[in-house]
Amino acid sequence: MSMATTLFLGGAFFMILLGAAAIFGGALGIALLLARDRSLVLMVAVVASLIFPVHKLLGPFVEGTHAGAPGLVVSSTMLVLGLLYVAWMVEGTFVRDVVRAFRRPVFWTPLAAMFLACFSVGAARNDYLVLSQLVYWSFMYALFLYFGARVHTRNEIGWILLTFGAIALLEAGVVVLQKVGIIGLGLLAADAESVGRTTDIGTIGRPFGTLVHPVFLGITVATIAVVALAFALYLRRTWIRLVCVVIVLACLGQIYLAYARGPLLGVVPALVVVLAIGAAHHRVSARAWTAGIFAVLIGAIALSPQIEQFYERNFGSRHFGLEVNSRTQLNDVGWRMIEDSPLVGVGLNNFTQVMDEYTEEPLIFPGYPSHNLFILTAAETGLVGLAGLLAIGIALAWNSVALLGSRDPLFRAMGAAMLGILLLHLVAEQLSYSLRQEVPLTVFWIFAGMTMACVRIREDERRARRPVRTPRPARPPVGASAPEPVPVGV
Secondary structure (H helix, E strand, C coil), rough: CCCHHHHHHHHHHHHHHHHHHHHHHHHHHHHHHHHCCCCCHHHHHHHHHHHHHCEEEEECCCCCCCCCCCCEEEHHHHHHHHHHHHHHHCCCCCHHHHHHHHCCHHHCHHHHHHHHHHHHHHHCCCCHHHHHHHHHHHHHHHHHHHHHHHHCCCCHHHHHHHHHHHHHHHHHHHHCCCCCCCCCHHHCCCHHHHCCEEEECCEECCCCCCCCHHHHHHHHHHHHHHHHHHHHHHHHHHHHHHHHHHHHHHHHHHHCCCCCCHHHHHHHHHHHHHHHHHHHCCCCHHHHHHHHHHHHHHHHHHCHHHHHHHHHCCCCCCHHHHHHHHHHHHHHHHHHHHHHHCCCCCCCCHHHHHHHHHCCCCCCCCCCCCCHHHHHHHHHHHHHHHHHHHHHHHHHHHHHHHHHHHHHHHHHHHHHHHHHHHHHHHCCCCCCCCCCCHHHHHHHHHHHHHHHHHHHHHHHHHHHHCCCCCHHHHHCCCCCCCCCCCCCCC
């Protein structure tokens, strides 16, 4: 790519960012002026801001930090969340809601995980990167706390889910336009060449929607697909279930077009588990099973050339072995860090700062961290940091299982969805570090917060349905004479 082309695409990308920020800010301002429920508008705006987040760096930018915050950054999503907290305090329920939330251990678990990660500070080479990552994680926790403690009604949950569905369909449209060449890959990414897939016939451009990288797009829409399938199983209105099925298919189509292998390997077992949970609750009839199996078989036969091409380009090329070896090398570097400092690691967000000291052979892809979130976490923050990460998953799984015990379709769907999301990331993060990236991690914490909101709403509704017992009149002592009746008219 020539220097002139690079400058042109960079300028176009910058102008798109400015335009997106102006349109988003203007639409948000008008909505806040016209809407009665401004908090609901801001909730929708937080989710909608993920389509094209805009960032402002507040300090130095550290090059080569691929799996964490490269510096102190403020994003458009953070600003909208700040407005949400202001509105929450103005409503007058902030203290009450937060106090109630902290009665549940799940709200303490992320704070404990952050505290455990802080043990790695003494080993960190770059303290600024540690601070940047802690600030970044604090924002994510604020998201979780807001959606888990402040979301009070089914209507709010419905609007948030609707916004995610709209994002999935919008990204599907952008991906298709990128695939056919109407929208150039360089128009929405500062470095479009880095997202290509090398095959035996050359390098193939991979669409990524508005989310910078195909893998980040893939894991984001995979999360939405899991949620959409859960609600397609449990909701009762036929047209809503059909819309959810369309969203699932749109998300899977994006993963296919983006050649996102990790999200694909994660979303398949996640969808299977959600289906199994629905079947256990008798939400999948025998007719639906039969029709679904026949549809899958017919689709596999009809699309066999495309499936074969997908396999050859992603798993059957000679370059695939090179990619496997490169990731094995990076994971080996992470294992050496763990062996050297098993308890506290080499420092939060400091993997690439010290990786040269743990490299024993020339790397195929130098400068990148381990492509395994769990190895990366243990390498940077030690086994104590990894324990904190796993504790978060266990706490969320526990509450998701509790929701499955409800007979309410909304609560069951949210519980099944969160379990599917956890399984999705458990598998997909063996091959990447998507949960160190802004949009996938934001989506994860919003759904985690909505899971806890459902737990609280369920508790409130059960308390409201509980009959109020009126105290019985006190009985006179044994042997005491009954009071004499009062004559009528006295």
